Amino acid sequence: MKRLVHLFMTCVLALALLSGCASKSEVVKLPRPVGTIAIAGFTNPVFNWELLAGYLPQEGRPIKADVLQQLDAKMVGVLSKHGVTGYARPAxxxxxxxxxxxxxxxTRRQAAFAYWVKVGECMTADYILVPQILFWQDLRGMQKADYNIQPASVIIDLYLIDVNNKRIVRRFHFDETQQPLSENVLNAGTFFKRGGKWVKAMDLADEALDNGLMELGL
Incomplete structure (x- = not known):
């Protein structure tokens, strides 16, 4: 029995290493946009027509204002970590x-896009980064327990809009609900990277912003 357990853990660790390598190679950093950039404050669309693309998993579900404020602060922190300077902050x-x-x-979608272009023009920016939080579910239960858990779940969209040419030039979509290792061994690398425990929604948001801004070239 011990031998089987040891073999299983060896396989899991091997998968973790492979998954870790794969996740790093999937993050492709694009060239940094040339021009002035305004970073919009996080918004929480509660109706589909407020989105620039896609659909909400559930309409009419607002997120607390303090969460949006924390996300704005995290955005600034990640941009600083990536060496991005000289941009207009969310505040x-x-x-x-x-x-x-x-x-x-x-259409209402056209109105939503036109609104963000106008915000960019108001800021006299060449580009505006529009972050939207579509779904937010925080962890409920003990972080180290594997029962009676409501896992953290986050959906975030990041849009980079070319204000002068009025078009979306880059988009990053993050949709993650944490799963226990027993349900998805292929995500072993991510599971162990998160300390082998349940994480909070803000931890998932950290991952979204770190990977998303890198993919957008920021």
Whole structure:
């Protein structure tokens, strides 16, 4: 029996190493955008028409304002970690977000896109990064227990909009619900990277911003 357990753990660790290698190779950093960049404050669309793409898993489910504030702070921290400087911070861009309004410009999706272009123009930026949190479910239960758990689950979209040419040039989509190792051995690398325990939604958001901004070239 001990021999079987040892063999199983050896296989799991091997998969973890392979998964870790694969995850690193999947993150492709694009060239940094040339021009001025405004970073919008996180928004929480509660209706599908507020999105720039895709659909909400559940409409009418708002997220607490303090979570959005924490995400704004984390965004600034990750940008600093990546060596990005000289951009307009979310606290500044929010002023233009509060000034501009959605207008009837064709379909509601078109109006949502036009709104963000106007925010970028208000900031006199060449690019505007629009982060949206579509779903947020925090961990409920003990982090080290494997029962009676509501796992953390996060869906985040990051859009880089070319303000001058009025188009989305890059997008990153993150949709992650943590699973126990027993349910998905192929994610062993991620499981062990997270300390072999249940993580909080903000930890998943850290991963989303770190990988997402890198893929967007920021």
């Amino acid at each position: 500044i861009t929010r002023q233009c977000q509060e000034i501009e309004v959605f207008e009837n410009m064709g």
